[in-house]
Amino acid sequence: MRKLITGLLLAFAVFAWTGGSQIYAQDEASAAEEAAVAAEEMAEEGGGDATAGEEGSDDGSGGIDKADTAWIMAATALVLFMTIPGLSLFYGGLVRSKNVLSVLMHCFFITCVMTIFWLVCGYSLALTEGCPFIGGFDRVFLKGLDPNAGDGIPESLLFMFQMTFVIITPALIVGAFCERMKFSAVVAFSLIWALLVYVPVCHMVWGPGGWLLKMGVIDLAGGIVVHITAGVAALVLCIKVGPRSGHLKEKMAPHNLPMCVMGTGMLWVGWFGFNGGSDLGASPDGVMAMLVTQVSAATAAIVWTSIEWYKNGKPSVLGGVTGAIAGLAAITPASGEVGPVGAMCIGTVSGIVCWYFSVVLKNRFKYDDSLDVFGVHGVGGFVGTILVAVFAAEQFGGMKDASYAIGAQLGIQVLAAFGVAGYTLIISVALAIGIDKTIGLRVDENDEREGLDVADHGEQAYNS
Amino acid sequence: MKKLEAIIKPFKLEEVKEALAEIGIEGMTVSEVKGFGRQKGHTEIYRGSEYTVDFLPKLKIETVVADDQSAQAVETIAKAAKTGKIGDGKVFVLNVEEAIRIRTDEKGDEAV
Numbered sequence A: 001m002r003k004l005i006t007g008l009l010l011a012f013a014v015f016a017w018t019g020g021s022q023i024y025a026q027d028e029a030s031a032a033e034e035a036a037v038a039a040e041e042m043a044e045e046g047g048g049d050a051t052a053g054e055e056g057s058d059d060g061s062g063g064i065d066k067a068d069t070a071w072i073m074a075a076t077a078l079v080l081f082m083t084i085p086g087l088s089l090f091y092g093g094l095v096r097s098k099n100v101l102s103v104l105m106h107c108f109f110i111t112c113v114m115t116i117f118w119l120v121c122g123y124s125l126a127l128t129e130g131c132p133f134i135g136g137f138d139r140v141f142l143k144g145l146d147p148n149a150g151d152g153i154p155e156s157l158l159f160m161f162q163m164t165f166v167i168i169t170p171a172l173i174v175g176a177f178c179e180r181m182k183f184s185a186v187v188a189f190s191l192i193w194a195l196l197v198y199v200p201v202c203h204m205v206w207g208p209g210g211w212l213l214k215m216g217v218i219d220l221a222g223g224i225v226v227h228i229t230a231g232v233a234a235l236v237l238c239i240k241v242g243p244r245s246g247h248l249k250e251k252m253a254p255h256n257l258p259m260c261v262m263g264t265g266m267l268w269v270g271w272f273g274f275n276g277g278s279d280l281g282a283s284p285d286g287v288m289a290m291l292v293t294q295v296s297a298a299t300a301a302i303v304w305t306s307i308e309w310y311k312n313g314k315p316s317v318l319g320g321v322t323g324a325i326a327g328l329a330a331i332t333p334a335s336g337e338v339g340p341v342g343a344m345c346i347g348t349v350s351g352i353v354c355w356y357f358s359v360v361l362k363n364r365f366k367y368d369d370s371l372d373v374f375g376v377h378g379v380g381g382f383v384g385t386i387l388v389a390v391f392a393a394e395q396f397g398g399m400k401d402a403s404y405a406i407g408a409q410l411g412i413q414v415l416a417a418f419g420v421a422g423y424t425l426i427i428s429v430a431l432a433i434g435i436d437k438t439i440g441l442r443v444d445e446n447d448e449r450e451g452l453d454v455a456d457h458g459e460q461a462y463n464s
Numbered sequence B: 001m002k003k004l005e006a007i008i009k010p011f012k013l014e015e016v017k018e019a020l021a022e023i024g025i026e027g028m029t030v031s032e033v034k035g036f037g038r039q040k041g042h043t044e045i046y047r048g049s050e051y052t053v054d055f056l057p058k059l060k061i062e063t064v065v066a067d068d069q070s071a072q073a074v075e076t077i078a079k080a081a082k083t084g085k086i087g088d089g090k091v092f093v094l095n096v097e098e099a100i101r102i103r104t105d106e107k108g109d110e111a112v
Helices: A002-048 A066-094 A097-127 A155-177 A183-206 A211-215 A223-241 A257-276 A284-312 A317-331 A340-365 A373-391 A406-438 A445-450 A452-457 B010-022 B067-081
Strands: B002-008 B029-035 B042-046 B049-053 B056-065 B089-095
Touching: A066 A097, A066 A155, A066 A257, A097 A155, A097 A183, A097 A452, A155 A183, A155 A223, A155 A373, A183 A211, A183 A223, A183 A406, A183 A452, A211 A406, A223 A317, A223 A373, A223 A406, A257 A284, A257 A317, A284 A317, A284 A340, A317 A340, A317 A373, A340 A373, A373 A406, A445 A452, B002 B010, B002 B067, B010 B056, B010 B067, B056 B067, B067 B089
Parallel strands: none
Antiparallel strands: B002 B056, B002 B089, B029 B056, B042 B049
Protein backbone atom coordinates (compact mmCIF):
# COMPACT_ATOMS: atom_id res chain seq x y z
CA MET A 1 0.00 0.00 0.00
CA ARG A 2 2.79 2.42 0.92
CA LYS A 3 4.64 1.57 -2.31
CA LEU A 4 1.48 2.40 -4.23
CA ILE A 5 1.11 5.78 -2.54
CA THR A 6 4.82 6.60 -3.01
CA GLY A 7 4.55 5.63 -6.67
CA LEU A 8 1.47 7.78 -7.18
CA LEU A 9 3.13 10.76 -5.48
CA LEU A 10 6.24 10.38 -7.66
CA ALA A 11 4.11 10.15 -10.79
CA PHE A 12 2.17 13.20 -9.71
CA ALA A 13 5.38 15.14 -9.06
CA VAL A 14 6.78 14.24 -12.48
CA PHE A 15 3.53 15.21 -14.13
CA ALA A 16 3.34 18.50 -12.23
CA TRP A 17 6.93 19.31 -13.22
CA THR A 18 6.34 18.66 -16.92
CA GLY A 19 3.06 20.52 -16.73
CA GLY A 20 4.83 23.40 -15.03
CA SER A 21 7.52 23.57 -17.68
CA GLN A 22 4.84 23.69 -20.34
CA ILE A 23 3.34 26.70 -18.56
CA TYR A 24 6.73 28.44 -18.65
CA ALA A 25 7.19 27.76 -22.35
CA GLN A 26 3.72 28.93 -23.24
CA ASP A 27 3.89 32.07 -21.11
CA GLU A 28 5.52 34.25 -23.72
CA ALA A 29 3.04 33.32 -26.42
CA SER A 30 0.02 33.82 -24.24
CA ALA A 31 1.23 37.08 -22.76
CA ALA A 32 0.55 38.87 -26.02
CA GLU A 33 -2.83 37.12 -26.27
CA GLU A 34 -3.74 38.15 -22.75
CA ALA A 35 -2.88 41.75 -23.44
CA ALA A 36 -5.24 41.75 -26.41
CA VAL A 37 -8.05 40.17 -24.42
CA ALA A 38 -7.49 42.62 -21.56
CA ALA A 39 -7.75 45.55 -23.93
CA GLU A 40 -11.02 44.16 -25.32
CA GLU A 41 -12.40 43.69 -21.79
CA MET A 42 -11.57 47.27 -20.82
CA ALA A 43 -13.28 48.61 -23.90
CA GLU A 44 -16.41 46.56 -23.19
CA GLU A 45 -16.52 47.50 -19.53
CA GLY A 46 -16.14 51.16 -20.36
CA GLY A 47 -19.13 51.04 -22.69
CA GLY A 48 -21.31 48.57 -20.83
CA ASP A 49 -21.33 49.71 -17.20
CA ALA A 50 -22.66 53.15 -17.92
CA THR A 51 -26.02 51.85 -19.08
CA ALA A 52 -28.44 50.61 -16.48
CA GLY A 53 -30.50 47.57 -17.33
CA GLU A 54 -28.40 46.60 -20.36
CA GLU A 55 -29.19 43.51 -22.37
CA GLY A 56 -26.78 40.65 -21.79
CA SER A 57 -24.40 40.10 -24.68
CA ASP A 58 -24.76 36.67 -26.16
CA ASP A 59 -23.10 37.03 -29.53
CA GLY A 60 -20.47 34.37 -28.76
CA SER A 61 -17.67 36.90 -29.10
CA GLY A 62 -16.51 36.38 -25.54
CA GLY A 63 -18.56 38.87 -23.56
CA ILE A 64 -19.67 37.94 -20.06
CA ASP A 65 -23.41 38.03 -19.42
CA LYS A 66 -24.12 38.74 -15.77
CA ALA A 67 -27.51 37.05 -15.71
CA ASP A 68 -26.13 33.86 -17.25
CA THR A 69 -23.17 33.95 -14.88
CA ALA A 70 -25.35 34.45 -11.81
CA TRP A 71 -27.60 31.53 -12.68
CA ILE A 72 -24.79 29.14 -13.55
CA MET A 73 -23.00 30.06 -10.30
CA ALA A 74 -26.19 29.04 -8.49
CA ALA A 75 -26.61 25.95 -10.65
CA THR A 76 -23.05 24.89 -9.81
CA ALA A 77 -23.89 25.05 -6.13
CA LEU A 78 -27.10 23.09 -6.73
CA VAL A 79 -25.33 20.30 -8.58
CA LEU A 80 -22.58 20.03 -5.96
CA PHE A 81 -25.39 19.86 -3.38
CA MET A 82 -26.69 16.81 -5.29
CA THR A 83 -23.57 14.87 -4.32
CA ILE A 84 -22.88 16.34 -0.91
CA PRO A 85 -25.20 15.60 0.65
CA GLY A 86 -28.06 14.63 -1.68
CA LEU A 87 -26.69 11.39 -3.11
CA SER A 88 -24.76 10.74 0.10
CA LEU A 89 -27.94 10.72 2.17
CA PHE A 90 -29.91 8.78 -0.42
CA TYR A 91 -27.31 6.03 -0.48
CA GLY A 92 -26.53 6.32 3.24
CA GLY A 93 -30.06 5.53 4.28
CA LEU A 94 -30.25 2.53 1.98
CA VAL A 95 -27.33 0.61 3.49
CA ARG A 96 -27.13 -1.06 6.88
CA SER A 97 -26.12 1.12 9.80
CA LYS A 98 -22.71 -0.55 10.13
CA ASN A 99 -21.82 0.77 6.66
CA VAL A 100 -23.43 4.21 6.53
CA LEU A 101 -20.21 6.12 7.21
CA SER A 102 -18.35 4.26 4.49
CA VAL A 103 -20.91 5.32 1.89
CA LEU A 104 -20.84 8.91 3.10
CA MET A 105 -17.05 8.82 2.98
CA HIS A 106 -17.02 7.43 -0.55
CA CYS A 107 -19.17 10.30 -1.82
CA PHE A 108 -17.33 12.93 0.19
CA PHE A 109 -13.82 11.83 -0.66
CA ILE A 110 -14.63 11.29 -4.33
CA THR A 111 -15.84 14.90 -4.34
CA CYS A 112 -12.48 16.06 -3.07
CA VAL A 113 -10.36 13.83 -5.30
CA MET A 114 -12.32 14.66 -8.44
CA THR A 115 -11.94 18.38 -7.71
CA ILE A 116 -8.18 18.16 -7.83
CA PHE A 117 -8.22 15.72 -10.74
CA TRP A 118 -10.40 18.12 -12.73
CA LEU A 119 -7.99 20.96 -11.98
CA VAL A 120 -4.83 19.01 -12.75
CA CYS A 121 -5.86 17.51 -16.09
CA GLY A 122 -9.50 16.45 -16.22
CA TYR A 123 -10.94 19.72 -17.45
CA SER A 124 -8.23 20.19 -20.03
CA LEU A 125 -8.51 16.69 -21.45
CA ALA A 126 -12.31 16.86 -21.51
CA LEU A 127 -13.15 20.31 -22.71
CA THR A 128 -10.28 21.79 -24.73
CA GLU A 129 -9.43 21.30 -28.38
CA GLY A 130 -7.66 18.08 -29.21
CA CYS A 131 -8.92 15.28 -31.38
CA PRO A 132 -12.51 13.99 -31.67
CA PHE A 133 -11.99 11.54 -28.81
CA ILE A 134 -9.95 13.48 -26.26
CA GLY A 135 -8.98 17.07 -25.57
CA GLY A 136 -5.55 18.57 -25.14
CA PHE A 137 -3.24 19.87 -22.45
CA ASP A 138 -3.97 23.59 -22.96
CA ARG A 139 -5.61 23.98 -19.56
CA VAL A 140 -3.58 21.65 -17.39
CA PHE A 141 -3.67 23.20 -13.88
CA LEU A 142 -5.88 25.83 -15.58
CA LYS A 143 -2.81 27.48 -17.07
CA GLY A 144 -3.66 30.33 -19.38
CA LEU A 145 -7.11 30.73 -17.89
CA ASP A 146 -8.30 34.32 -17.89
CA PRO A 147 -10.74 34.75 -15.00
CA ASN A 148 -12.46 37.57 -16.86
CA ALA A 149 -12.92 35.86 -20.21
CA GLY A 150 -15.51 33.44 -21.45
CA ASP A 151 -18.36 32.87 -23.86
CA GLY A 152 -21.38 34.17 -21.93
CA ILE A 153 -20.04 32.86 -18.66
CA PRO A 154 -16.43 33.05 -17.48
CA GLU A 155 -14.40 30.00 -18.45
CA SER A 156 -13.65 29.55 -14.76
CA LEU A 157 -17.36 29.00 -14.24
CA LEU A 158 -17.53 26.45 -17.05
CA PHE A 159 -14.72 24.69 -15.21
CA MET A 160 -16.69 24.76 -11.94
CA PHE A 161 -20.04 23.73 -13.37
CA GLN A 162 -18.58 20.84 -15.34
CA MET A 163 -16.55 19.84 -12.28
CA THR A 164 -19.74 19.08 -10.39
CA PHE A 165 -20.60 16.55 -13.11
CA VAL A 166 -17.26 14.75 -12.94
CA ILE A 167 -17.81 14.61 -9.19
CA ILE A 168 -21.25 13.03 -9.22
CA THR A 169 -20.59 10.42 -11.89
CA PRO A 170 -18.13 8.21 -9.96
CA ALA A 171 -20.11 8.91 -6.80
CA LEU A 172 -23.13 7.31 -8.45
CA ILE A 173 -21.23 4.07 -9.01
CA VAL A 174 -20.73 3.72 -5.24
CA GLY A 175 -24.24 2.32 -4.92
CA ALA A 176 -23.35 -0.84 -6.81
CA PHE A 177 -20.39 -1.98 -4.73
CA CYS A 178 -21.22 -0.54 -1.33
CA GLU A 179 -20.89 -2.55 1.88
CA ARG A 180 -18.06 -4.72 0.49
CA MET A 181 -15.50 -2.80 -1.58
CA LYS A 182 -12.25 -1.56 -0.03
CA PHE A 183 -11.92 2.20 0.37
CA SER A 184 -8.50 2.22 -1.33
CA ALA A 185 -9.99 0.36 -4.30
CA VAL A 186 -12.91 2.80 -4.44
CA VAL A 187 -10.55 5.77 -4.67
CA ALA A 188 -8.24 4.10 -7.18
CA PHE A 189 -11.07 2.92 -9.41
CA SER A 190 -12.91 6.26 -9.31
CA LEU A 191 -9.81 8.27 -10.21
CA ILE A 192 -8.56 6.07 -13.05
CA TRP A 193 -12.09 5.49 -14.39
CA ALA A 194 -12.73 9.24 -14.45
CA LEU A 195 -9.60 9.67 -16.57
CA LEU A 196 -10.17 6.74 -18.93
CA VAL A 197 -13.97 6.80 -19.30
CA TYR A 198 -15.62 9.98 -18.08
CA VAL A 199 -13.13 12.43 -19.61
CA PRO A 200 -13.12 10.97 -23.16
CA VAL A 201 -16.90 10.53 -23.17
CA CYS A 202 -17.36 14.07 -21.88
CA HIS A 203 -15.12 15.30 -24.67
CA MET A 204 -16.93 13.29 -27.31
CA VAL A 205 -20.34 14.61 -26.31
CA TRP A 206 -19.63 18.14 -25.05
CA GLY A 207 -16.04 19.02 -25.93
CA PRO A 208 -14.91 21.19 -28.86
CA GLY A 209 -14.61 18.92 -31.89
CA GLY A 210 -16.08 15.99 -30.01
CA TRP A 211 -16.94 13.01 -32.20
CA LEU A 212 -20.54 12.63 -31.01
CA LEU A 213 -21.11 16.37 -30.75
CA LYS A 214 -20.16 16.76 -34.40
CA MET A 215 -22.45 13.87 -35.28
CA GLY A 216 -25.34 15.78 -33.72
CA VAL A 217 -26.02 13.68 -30.63
CA ILE A 218 -28.60 15.07 -28.23
CA ASP A 219 -27.48 14.92 -24.60
CA LEU A 220 -28.15 18.14 -22.78
CA ALA A 221 -27.08 17.30 -19.26
CA GLY A 222 -25.46 13.88 -19.27
CA GLY A 223 -27.81 11.00 -20.00
CA ILE A 224 -24.89 9.44 -21.85
CA VAL A 225 -21.95 11.12 -20.13
CA VAL A 226 -23.16 10.59 -16.58
CA HIS A 227 -25.92 8.01 -16.35
CA ILE A 228 -25.06 5.46 -19.00
CA THR A 229 -21.37 5.46 -18.09
CA ALA A 230 -22.03 5.21 -14.35
CA GLY A 231 -24.73 2.59 -14.86
CA VAL A 232 -22.59 0.30 -16.99
CA ALA A 233 -19.58 0.66 -14.67
CA ALA A 234 -21.88 -0.16 -11.78
CA LEU A 235 -23.07 -3.37 -13.41
CA VAL A 236 -19.49 -4.43 -14.14
CA LEU A 237 -18.31 -3.74 -10.60
CA CYS A 238 -21.20 -5.32 -8.76
CA ILE A 239 -20.61 -8.54 -10.69
CA LYS A 240 -16.79 -8.45 -10.39
CA VAL A 241 -16.78 -7.58 -6.68
CA GLY A 242 -19.50 -10.15 -6.10
CA PRO A 243 -22.62 -10.02 -3.99
CA ARG A 244 -22.64 -9.06 -0.35
CA SER A 245 -22.20 -11.92 2.14
CA GLY A 246 -25.62 -13.22 2.97
CA HIS A 247 -27.19 -11.67 -0.12
CA LEU A 248 -30.63 -13.17 -0.76
CA LYS A 249 -30.48 -15.03 2.55
CA GLU A 250 -30.19 -12.37 5.21
CA LYS A 251 -32.26 -9.27 5.70
CA MET A 252 -30.51 -6.22 4.26
CA ALA A 253 -33.18 -3.61 4.61
CA PRO A 254 -32.40 0.12 4.48
CA HIS A 255 -31.36 1.32 7.92
CA ASN A 256 -32.78 4.82 7.61
CA LEU A 257 -35.44 5.40 4.97
CA PRO A 258 -36.11 8.97 6.17
CA MET A 259 -32.49 9.70 5.14
CA CYS A 260 -33.25 8.29 1.67
CA VAL A 261 -36.27 10.51 1.28
CA MET A 262 -34.29 13.56 2.36
CA GLY A 263 -31.57 12.68 -0.10
CA THR A 264 -34.09 12.28 -2.89
CA GLY A 265 -35.50 15.73 -2.24
CA MET A 266 -32.04 17.21 -2.45
CA LEU A 267 -31.33 15.34 -5.66
CA TRP A 268 -34.62 16.45 -7.22
CA VAL A 269 -34.12 20.11 -6.34
CA GLY A 270 -30.47 19.93 -7.31
CA TRP A 271 -31.51 18.52 -10.69
CA PHE A 272 -32.91 21.94 -11.53
CA GLY A 273 -29.29 23.03 -11.60
CA PHE A 274 -28.20 19.84 -13.38
CA ASN A 275 -30.66 20.17 -16.28
CA GLY A 276 -31.65 23.81 -15.90
CA GLY A 277 -28.03 24.90 -15.95
CA SER A 278 -26.82 22.74 -18.81
CA ASP A 279 -27.80 25.34 -21.36
CA LEU A 280 -25.11 27.43 -19.62
CA GLY A 281 -27.41 30.41 -19.43
CA ALA A 282 -30.41 32.03 -17.80
CA SER A 283 -32.78 31.52 -20.70
CA PRO A 284 -36.27 30.31 -21.55
CA ASP A 285 -34.63 27.08 -22.71
CA GLY A 286 -33.22 26.61 -19.22
CA VAL A 287 -36.64 27.20 -17.72
CA MET A 288 -38.20 24.64 -20.04
CA ALA A 289 -35.50 22.19 -19.00
CA MET A 290 -36.55 22.69 -15.38
CA LEU A 291 -40.20 22.29 -16.31
CA VAL A 292 -39.77 19.00 -18.12
CA THR A 293 -37.47 17.78 -15.36
CA GLN A 294 -40.22 18.31 -12.82
CA VAL A 295 -42.85 16.66 -14.99
CA SER A 296 -40.75 13.60 -15.72
CA ALA A 297 -39.80 13.09 -12.07
CA ALA A 298 -43.36 13.38 -10.84
CA THR A 299 -44.74 11.11 -13.56
CA ALA A 300 -42.17 8.39 -13.00
CA ALA A 301 -42.75 8.49 -9.24
CA ILE A 302 -46.49 8.08 -9.74
CA VAL A 303 -45.93 5.22 -12.17
CA TRP A 304 -43.52 3.31 -9.90
CA THR A 305 -45.82 3.85 -6.91
CA SER A 306 -48.80 2.63 -8.91
CA ILE A 307 -46.98 -0.50 -10.04
CA GLU A 308 -46.13 -1.34 -6.43
CA TRP A 309 -49.62 -0.56 -5.25
CA TYR A 310 -50.99 -2.94 -7.83
CA LYS A 311 -48.43 -5.73 -7.44
CA ASN A 312 -47.69 -5.65 -3.71
CA GLY A 313 -50.87 -4.13 -2.40
CA LYS A 314 -48.82 -1.48 -0.63
CA PRO A 315 -47.16 1.55 -2.28
CA SER A 316 -43.79 2.02 -0.58
CA VAL A 317 -41.99 5.30 0.00
CA LEU A 318 -38.78 3.73 -1.29
CA GLY A 319 -40.55 2.88 -4.53
CA GLY A 320 -41.91 6.40 -4.83
CA VAL A 321 -38.56 8.12 -4.42
CA THR A 322 -36.80 5.61 -6.66
CA GLY A 323 -39.37 6.24 -9.34
CA ALA A 324 -38.68 9.96 -9.11
CA ILE A 325 -34.94 9.35 -9.58
CA ALA A 326 -35.64 7.15 -12.60
CA GLY A 327 -37.67 9.93 -14.17
CA LEU A 328 -34.95 12.44 -13.42
CA ALA A 329 -32.24 10.26 -14.94
CA ALA A 330 -34.30 9.66 -18.07
CA ILE A 331 -35.14 13.32 -18.69
CA THR A 332 -31.50 14.37 -18.25
CA PRO A 333 -30.41 13.96 -21.89
CA ALA A 334 -33.77 15.10 -23.21
CA SER A 335 -34.43 18.19 -21.14
CA GLY A 336 -33.24 20.57 -23.83
CA GLU A 337 -35.44 19.27 -26.61
CA VAL A 338 -38.72 17.84 -25.36
CA GLY A 339 -41.92 19.47 -24.22
CA PRO A 340 -44.06 18.76 -21.17
CA VAL A 341 -46.08 15.99 -22.76
CA GLY A 342 -42.91 14.38 -24.05
CA ALA A 343 -41.64 14.57 -20.49
CA MET A 344 -44.74 12.75 -19.26
CA CYS A 345 -44.10 10.01 -21.79
CA ILE A 346 -40.43 9.74 -20.84
CA GLY A 347 -41.38 9.67 -17.16
CA THR A 348 -43.92 6.93 -17.77
CA VAL A 349 -41.60 4.74 -19.81
CA SER A 350 -38.68 5.18 -17.42
CA GLY A 351 -40.91 4.42 -14.43
CA ILE A 352 -41.95 1.14 -15.97
CA VAL A 353 -38.66 0.07 -17.55
CA CYS A 354 -36.46 1.02 -14.58
CA TRP A 355 -38.85 -0.76 -12.25
CA TYR A 356 -38.64 -3.84 -14.44
CA PHE A 357 -34.83 -3.84 -14.49
CA SER A 358 -34.42 -3.05 -10.79
CA VAL A 359 -37.06 -5.36 -9.39
CA VAL A 360 -37.81 -8.13 -11.85
CA LEU A 361 -34.60 -8.68 -13.82
CA LYS A 362 -32.24 -8.04 -10.93
CA ASN A 363 -33.95 -10.68 -8.84
CA ARG A 364 -34.14 -13.08 -11.75
CA PHE A 365 -30.41 -12.87 -12.54
CA LYS A 366 -29.50 -12.37 -8.89
CA TYR A 367 -26.72 -9.79 -9.33
CA ASP A 368 -26.22 -7.57 -6.31
CA ASP A 369 -26.54 -4.06 -7.73
CA SER A 370 -27.19 -3.06 -4.16
CA LEU A 371 -28.65 0.40 -4.68
CA ASP A 372 -29.87 -0.11 -8.26
CA VAL A 373 -27.36 2.13 -10.00
CA PHE A 374 -27.63 0.21 -13.27
CA GLY A 375 -31.35 -0.36 -12.95
CA VAL A 376 -32.21 3.27 -12.32
CA HIS A 377 -29.38 5.44 -13.67
CA GLY A 378 -28.02 3.20 -16.40
CA VAL A 379 -31.39 2.13 -17.74
CA GLY A 380 -32.96 5.54 -17.11
CA GLY A 381 -30.18 7.24 -19.02
CA PHE A 382 -30.65 4.79 -21.90
CA VAL A 383 -34.40 5.32 -22.01
CA GLY A 384 -34.07 9.09 -22.18
CA THR A 385 -31.21 9.03 -24.67
CA ILE A 386 -33.26 6.93 -27.09
CA LEU A 387 -36.67 8.51 -26.53
CA VAL A 388 -35.41 12.08 -27.02
CA ALA A 389 -35.06 11.27 -30.72
CA VAL A 390 -38.82 10.83 -30.90
CA PHE A 391 -40.05 13.49 -28.52
CA ALA A 392 -37.78 16.24 -29.80
CA ALA A 393 -39.92 16.35 -32.93
CA GLU A 394 -42.39 19.22 -33.09
CA GLN A 395 -45.33 16.90 -33.71
CA PHE A 396 -44.67 15.44 -30.25
CA GLY A 397 -44.32 18.83 -28.63
CA GLY A 398 -40.55 19.00 -29.00
CA MET A 399 -38.26 21.90 -29.78
CA LYS A 400 -37.00 20.83 -33.20
CA ASP A 401 -38.36 22.39 -36.38
CA ALA A 402 -40.02 20.89 -39.45
CA SER A 403 -36.73 19.86 -41.02
CA TYR A 404 -35.94 17.49 -38.16
CA ALA A 405 -35.83 13.78 -39.02
CA ILE A 406 -36.66 11.37 -36.22
CA GLY A 407 -35.18 8.35 -37.96
CA ALA A 408 -31.77 9.88 -38.54
CA GLN A 409 -31.58 11.21 -34.99
CA LEU A 410 -32.65 7.84 -33.60
CA GLY A 411 -29.72 6.28 -35.41
CA ILE A 412 -27.33 8.80 -33.85
CA GLN A 413 -28.76 8.32 -30.36
CA VAL A 414 -28.60 4.54 -30.57
CA LEU A 415 -25.02 4.63 -31.88
CA ALA A 416 -24.00 7.04 -29.14
CA ALA A 417 -25.74 5.13 -26.35
CA PHE A 418 -24.47 1.71 -27.30
CA GLY A 419 -21.07 2.95 -28.40
CA VAL A 420 -20.43 4.68 -25.09
CA ALA A 421 -21.88 1.75 -23.18
CA GLY A 422 -19.59 -0.64 -24.99
CA TYR A 423 -16.53 1.50 -24.44
CA THR A 424 -17.40 1.92 -20.75
CA LEU A 425 -17.93 -1.81 -20.42
CA ILE A 426 -14.52 -2.71 -21.84
CA ILE A 427 -12.56 -0.16 -19.82
CA SER A 428 -14.47 -0.85 -16.61
CA VAL A 429 -13.88 -4.58 -16.88
CA ALA A 430 -10.17 -4.10 -17.54
CA LEU A 431 -9.83 -1.61 -14.71
CA ALA A 432 -11.76 -3.77 -12.25
CA ILE A 433 -9.59 -6.77 -13.06
CA GLY A 434 -6.42 -4.69 -12.85
CA ILE A 435 -7.24 -3.22 -9.46
CA ASP A 436 -8.37 -6.58 -8.14
CA LYS A 437 -5.05 -8.14 -9.13
CA THR A 438 -2.98 -5.35 -7.55
CA ILE A 439 -4.59 -4.03 -4.39
CA GLY A 440 -7.74 -6.18 -4.33
CA LEU A 441 -11.29 -4.93 -4.68
CA ARG A 442 -13.05 -6.54 -1.77
CA VAL A 443 -12.63 -6.43 2.01
CA ASP A 444 -12.21 -9.77 3.74
CA GLU A 445 -15.19 -11.61 5.16
CA ASN A 446 -14.59 -10.61 8.79
CA ASP A 447 -14.35 -6.93 7.93
CA GLU A 448 -17.50 -7.18 5.87
CA ARG A 449 -19.36 -8.81 8.75
CA GLU A 450 -18.15 -6.24 11.24
CA GLY A 451 -18.99 -3.38 8.92
CA LEU A 452 -16.88 -1.07 6.77
CA ASP A 453 -17.33 1.88 9.13
CA VAL A 454 -15.21 0.15 11.75
CA ALA A 455 -13.03 -1.88 9.38
CA ASP A 456 -12.09 0.82 6.84
CA HIS A 457 -12.63 4.02 8.80
CA GLY A 458 -12.28 3.15 12.48
CA GLU A 459 -15.57 4.80 13.38
CA GLN A 460 -19.10 3.91 14.43
CA ALA A 461 -21.88 6.01 13.04
CA TYR A 462 -24.19 5.88 16.01
CA ASN A 463 -22.68 6.15 19.46
CA SER A 464 -25.39 6.88 21.98
CA MET B 1 -40.05 -14.09 46.74
CA LYS B 2 -41.22 -14.67 43.22
CA LYS B 3 -39.98 -13.10 39.98
CA LEU B 4 -42.66 -12.37 37.41
CA GLU B 5 -41.62 -12.19 33.77
CA ALA B 6 -44.35 -10.88 31.53
CA ILE B 7 -44.12 -10.59 27.74
CA ILE B 8 -46.71 -8.09 26.61
CA LYS B 9 -47.68 -5.99 23.61
CA PRO B 10 -45.67 -2.73 23.72
CA PHE B 11 -48.63 -0.36 23.83
CA LYS B 12 -49.96 -2.08 26.99
CA LEU B 13 -47.07 -0.90 29.17
CA GLU B 14 -48.77 2.12 30.75
CA GLU B 15 -51.87 0.13 31.62
CA VAL B 16 -49.91 -2.68 33.26
CA LYS B 17 -47.66 -0.26 35.15
CA GLU B 18 -50.66 1.63 36.56
CA ALA B 19 -52.53 -1.55 37.46
CA LEU B 20 -49.49 -2.87 39.39
CA ALA B 21 -49.05 0.48 41.15
CA GLU B 22 -52.67 0.22 42.34
CA ILE B 23 -51.90 -3.02 44.20
CA GLY B 24 -48.72 -1.62 45.70
CA ILE B 25 -46.08 -2.88 43.28
CA GLU B 26 -44.02 0.06 42.13
CA GLY B 27 -40.71 -1.31 40.87
CA MET B 28 -40.04 -3.08 37.59
CA THR B 29 -37.51 -3.50 34.80
CA VAL B 30 -38.64 -3.20 31.21
CA SER B 31 -36.78 -4.33 28.11
CA GLU B 32 -37.58 -4.21 24.41
CA VAL B 33 -37.55 -7.71 22.98
CA LYS B 34 -38.61 -9.56 19.86
CA GLY B 35 -40.54 -12.76 19.81
CA PHE B 36 -43.37 -14.86 18.53
CA GLY B 37 -45.70 -17.51 19.78
CA ARG B 38 -48.52 -18.45 17.52
CA GLN B 39 -48.93 -14.95 16.10
CA LYS B 40 -47.72 -14.73 12.49
CA GLY B 41 -45.21 -12.05 11.45
CA HIS B 42 -45.43 -9.76 8.45
CA THR B 43 -43.76 -9.24 5.08
CA GLU B 44 -41.65 -6.23 4.08
CA ILE B 45 -40.69 -5.48 0.48
CA TYR B 46 -37.82 -3.10 -0.41
CA ARG B 47 -37.52 -2.62 -4.17
CA GLY B 48 -38.34 -6.22 -4.89
CA SER B 49 -36.38 -7.73 -2.00
CA GLU B 50 -38.94 -9.50 0.15
CA TYR B 51 -38.32 -10.24 3.81
CA THR B 52 -40.59 -12.27 6.08
CA VAL B 53 -40.33 -10.87 9.57
CA ASP B 54 -41.33 -13.56 12.11
CA PHE B 55 -40.13 -11.74 15.18
CA LEU B 56 -42.51 -9.09 16.45
CA PRO B 57 -41.61 -6.31 18.88
CA LYS B 58 -42.72 -7.01 22.45
CA LEU B 59 -41.93 -5.67 25.91
CA LYS B 60 -40.64 -7.81 28.75
CA ILE B 61 -41.56 -6.66 32.25
CA GLU B 62 -39.61 -8.15 35.14
CA THR B 63 -40.61 -7.54 38.72
CA VAL B 64 -39.86 -9.35 41.99
CA VAL B 65 -42.67 -9.52 44.58
CA ALA B 66 -43.25 -11.12 47.97
CA ASP B 67 -44.71 -14.65 47.88
CA ASP B 68 -48.10 -13.60 49.23
CA GLN B 69 -48.51 -10.94 46.53
CA SER B 70 -47.50 -13.14 43.66
CA ALA B 71 -50.88 -14.56 42.65
CA GLN B 72 -52.60 -11.18 42.78
CA ALA B 73 -49.80 -9.58 40.75
CA VAL B 74 -50.01 -12.22 38.02
CA GLU B 75 -53.76 -11.75 37.74
CA THR B 76 -53.36 -7.96 37.61
CA ILE B 77 -50.78 -8.10 34.84
CA ALA B 78 -52.80 -10.57 32.77
CA LYS B 79 -55.96 -8.51 33.08
CA ALA B 80 -54.28 -5.22 32.17
CA ALA B 81 -52.34 -6.67 29.25
CA LYS B 82 -55.20 -8.59 27.66
CA THR B 83 -56.74 -7.46 24.37
CA GLY B 84 -58.36 -10.76 23.51
CA LYS B 85 -56.49 -10.89 20.20
CA ILE B 86 -53.70 -13.25 19.28
CA GLY B 87 -50.23 -12.09 20.44
CA ASP B 88 -51.23 -10.84 23.93
CA GLY B 89 -48.23 -12.57 25.50
CA LYS B 90 -47.46 -14.68 28.57
CA VAL B 91 -46.55 -14.34 32.27
CA PHE B 92 -44.00 -16.64 33.92
CA VAL B 93 -43.43 -17.07 37.65
CA LEU B 94 -39.99 -18.03 38.94
CA ASN B 95 -38.56 -18.55 42.41
CA VAL B 96 -36.09 -15.99 43.74
CA GLU B 97 -33.38 -17.05 46.23
CA GLU B 98 -32.28 -13.65 47.51
CA ALA B 99 -32.84 -9.95 46.91
CA ILE B 100 -30.75 -7.00 48.21
CA ARG B 101 -31.46 -3.27 48.07
CA ILE B 102 -28.08 -1.78 47.18
CA ARG B 103 -28.54 1.60 48.90
CA THR B 104 -29.61 0.28 52.30
CA ASP B 105 -28.37 -3.36 52.31
CA GLU B 106 -31.91 -4.56 53.15
CA LYS B 107 -32.53 -8.20 52.32
CA GLY B 108 -35.48 -10.45 51.51
CA ASP B 109 -39.05 -9.16 51.48
CA GLU B 110 -37.87 -5.73 52.72
CA ALA B 111 -35.86 -5.35 49.56
CA VAL B 112 -38.78 -5.80 47.13
